Amino acid sequence: RKEVEQDPGPFNxxxxxxxxxxxxxxxxxxxxxxxxxxxxxxxxxxxxxxxSSGNEDGRFTAQLNRASQYISLLIRDSKLSDxxxxxxxxxxxxxxxxxxxxxTSLIVHP
Amino acid sequence: EPEVTxxxxxxxxxxxxxxxxxxxxxxxxxYFYWYRQILGQKVEFLVSFxxxxxxxxxxxxxxxxxxxxxxxxxxxxxxxxxxxxxxxMYFCASSADGGATSYGYTFGSGTRLTVV
Numbered sequence: 763r764k765e766v767e768q769d770p771g772p773f774n775x776x777x778x779x780x781x782x783x784x785x786x787x788x789x790x791x792x793x794x795x796x797x798x799x800x801x802x803x804x805x806x807x808x809x810x811x812x813x814s815s816g817n818e819d820g821r822f823t824a825q826l827n828r829a830s831q832y833i834s835l836l837i838r839d840s841k842l843s844d845x846x847x848x849x850x851x852x853x854x855x856x857x858x859x860x861x862x863x864x865x866t867s868l869i870v871h872p
Numbered sequence: 873e874p875e876v877t878x879x880x881x882x883x884x885x886x887x888x889x890x891x892x893x894x895x896x897x898x899x900x901x902x903y904f905y906w907y908r909q910i911l912g913q914k915v916e917f918l919v920s921f922x923x924x925x926x927x928x929x930x931x932x933x934x935x936x937x938x939x940x941x942x943x944x945x946x947x948x949x950x951x952x953x954x955x956x957x958x959x960x961m962y963f964c965a966s967s968a969d970g971g972a973t974s975y976g977y978t979f980g981s982g983t984r985l986t987v988v
Contacts, residue, residue: 794971805963805981806915811974849915851976858903858970859928860977864914 765789766852768863775870779840783866785850786832793855795826797835800847800865809835809848840870874898878964878980885954885987893949893983895964903967905977906939906949908932908960915963921947922970954987961985 767786775781787795795812810817812824812833823836837844850863877896885891897904904921919929919939926939938950947966951958964980971977 794973794976796971796976798976800915803961803984805979807979808976811976813974853971857928858922858967858972859905859917859920860965860971861917862907862915 765861766850766863768848768850768866770864770866772867772869775840775868777840777842777870777872779870780836780838781840781868782834782836783848783850783868784832784834785852785863785866786830787850787852788831789852789854790828790831791855792831792852794853795824795833796851796853796860797822797824797833798849798851798862800849802847806849806851806862837868840868842870842872844868845870874978876964876966876978876980878962878983880983881981882984883986885985887956887987888953890950890952891954891985893951893962893964893985895947895949895980896945897947897964897966898968898978899945901966901968901978903927903970904941904947905965905967907963907965907979909963909982910960918949918962951985954985956987959985959987 797809798806800806816825821838825834847865906918961982965977967977
């Protein structure tokens with residue numbers, strides 16, 4: 763079983779749409795969770811951390827469900843500039859090593 | 873905003889040659905990492921470094937690879953006797969706390985290694 767799984771997509775949505783991605787993780791000892799954004803041939807950049815209580819940053823909302831071992835990212839009012847690959851990153855307690863999902867590709871079209 | 877710096881941005885090398893990829897992590901960070909990403913594939917963990925030693929390494933990180941932090945600022949990845957399949961983007965990352973809090977990990981812009 764893969765440690766961190768994501769639907770690779772692509773998700774193809776019009777501007778203004780709301781889109782949601784899920785990510786599942788296999789290790790129940792996972793401690794920290796992040797969403798990163800990666801543009802083509804660029805480095806991953808931190809989008810947001812994911813807190814147990816859920817958190818929101820502008821148009822982006824992240825949720826964590828420890829019981830079902832998944833995290834989610836919701837993007838409201840999609841912009842063309844949101845087109846990118848969204849990477850789910852999980853750190854398992856004690857290892858301090860981030861494990862990446864393969865990413866979900868988002869394409870926002872006019 | 874503090875950043876992780878990697879050089880060179882692109883390296884072309886002949887098969888069998890040795891390459892050294894360089895990274896300058898953020899100055900007050902304590903955890904350092906090397907990752908690689910083959911074109912179109914996922915970001916793969918190679919090695920982590922903490923307290924001046926390797927803390928963990930993946931199956932990819934075999935005897936062909938080594939890391940050093942020679943002077944307290946640079947963090948290098950050496951690949952001996954490169955193979956065609958080593959062609960990838962190599963990312964260096966650093967973290968203040970290993971990802972234990974919301975600060976996460978900061979990545980450099982990467983070195984694209986092409987082995988011919």
